[in-house]
Amino acid sequence: MAIAQNTIALVFDYDQTLSPSYMQDDVLFPEFGINPEAFWKKCNALVVDHDWDGELAYMQCLLDYLEMDQVSNARLTELGANLQFFPGVPEIFDELRRKCLGDDHHAQDITIEYYIVSSGLKALLEGSRLKDDFRAVYGCEFGEDDQGRIRYSKRTISHTTKTQYLFRINKGLLDYKEDVNDHLARELRPIPFENMIYVGDGPTDVPCFTVMRKNGGNAIAVYNPDDPTRRSFQKCYQLCAKADRVKHIAPADYREGSHLRLLLEQMVGEVANAILRRRTDEIEGGTVSAPGF
Numbered sequence: 001m002a003i004a005q006n007t008i009a010l011v012f013d014y015d016q017t018l019s020p021s022y023m024q025d026d027v028l029f030p031e032f033g034i035n036p037e038a039f040w041k042k043c044n045a046l047v048v049d050h051d052w053d054g055e056l057a058y059m060q061c062l063l064d065y066l067e068m069d070q071v072s073n074a075r076l077t078e079l080g081a082n083l084q085f086f087p088g089v090p091e092i093f094d095e096l097r098r099k100c101l102g103d104d105h106h107a108q109d110i111t112i113e114y115y116i117v118s119s120g121l122k123a124l125l126e127g128s129r130l131k132d133d134f135r136a137v138y139g140c141e142f143g144e145d146d147q148g149r150i151r152y153s154k155r156t157i158s159h160t161t162k163t164q165y166l167f168r169i170n171k172g173l174l175d176y177k178e179d180v181n182d183h184l185a186r187e188l189r190p191i192p193f194e195n196m197i198y199v200g201d202g203p204t205d206v207p208c209f210t211v212m213r214k215n216g217g218n219a220i221a222v223y224n225p226d227d228p229t230r231r232s233f234q235k236c237y238q239l240c241a242k243a244d245r246v247k248h249i250a251p252a253d254y255r256e257g258s259h260l261r262l263l264l265e266q267m268v269g270e271v272a273n274a275i276l277r278r279r280t281d282e283i284e285g286g287t288v289s290a291p292g293f
Contacts, residue, residue: 002187006110006279008271009169009191010096010264011208013162013200014118014125014139016232017252019085020224023120024062027079034065055119055156059140063150072148073123073141080127086224088254088261093133095256100268108279110272113191117165119157119204136174138165159204163211169196193217195275197267201252202235209245218267222260225251 015022029036039061046057097112113135116125122139125131140157142150157165167173168180172190186192193215198208201222212219221239223232236249250260 003190004109004279005187005190005192005195006108006275007191007195008110008112008268008275009115009196010112010268011115011117011166011169011196011198013205013208014116014120016201016224017199017205017222018089018116018130019083020226020252021084023080023083023124026084027082027124028062028076028121031079032066032069032071039065053156053158055140055158056153059142059153059156063142063152066150070147070149073144073150074148076121076123076142076150077127080124081129083124083128083130085130086252086254088256088258090130090133092254092261092264096264096268099265100272105272105276108276110275110279112268115165115169117157117162117208119159119162122155136169160207162205163207166193166196166198166208166211195271197264197271199264201232202239206239206243206245209239213245218271219246219248220260220263220267221246221249222252223249225253 012018019026024039025036028034029039042064043054043057043061046052046060047054052060093114101110101112114133116130116134116137116139118125118137118139120139122137122141125137125139131137138157140153141155143152143154145151164180170189170191170193171180171182171184173180173182193212194217196212196217198205198212198217198219199222200208200219205221209219209221211217221236223236225233227233239245240247240249248263250263251258253260255261
């Protein structure tokens, strides 16, 4: 029997999507006196000279730099409270619900959920002001030794493995104990892709953009309008005008009345109304009028 597919999911990348800065530059490097240029040079050397995976290289370099400070995941979570965001974040999350869902939608239990899928550190995001707004936050993770100090990479999320989490959301298999590869019929998936909107900032989000486009979902590429180099805009422009990966690009301004906000409100509203029509048709189709007298 089919289940009620009445949830709308908005899935966000983090670095340069919800925040103008990389989270390491924002809170980690200043706190521990790490020189960003030296750090990324070391990471790139592992990738180029020793064929390391990019995310594993950056996680290992963080371990190397933070080892002497005996850092714990709890300490990283504390630092997450200082993460900074683009204008309109986090206010947009409650505002979208109020703006896009009316009484008719609530009567049919139509809801909006938010997710983060990031190659950044989950521990930092769990300490941020965003934590309570999101149904689930996925990011790279460190494991700890017996003394509670980070000692090894427990989980990494690359731009290609990000797509796994879209399918977790699609199937409702949010816990790592649940195998995302388990077969689940389309009518049993709680959030079909046409109910999903993915927001990212560039080439690292291409696999997710592709999954969304092939499966009837929506996607938006955002750029930093205050980037003086224009590289942020140029990579989004390439994704839209040249590579045909996304239909929409917008400045990363989440405030009411902005281009991005209008796009999100329109997309969420259209999805909500499509769910409402489907639910209404199902109810009407299953109703048999009583005989008249």
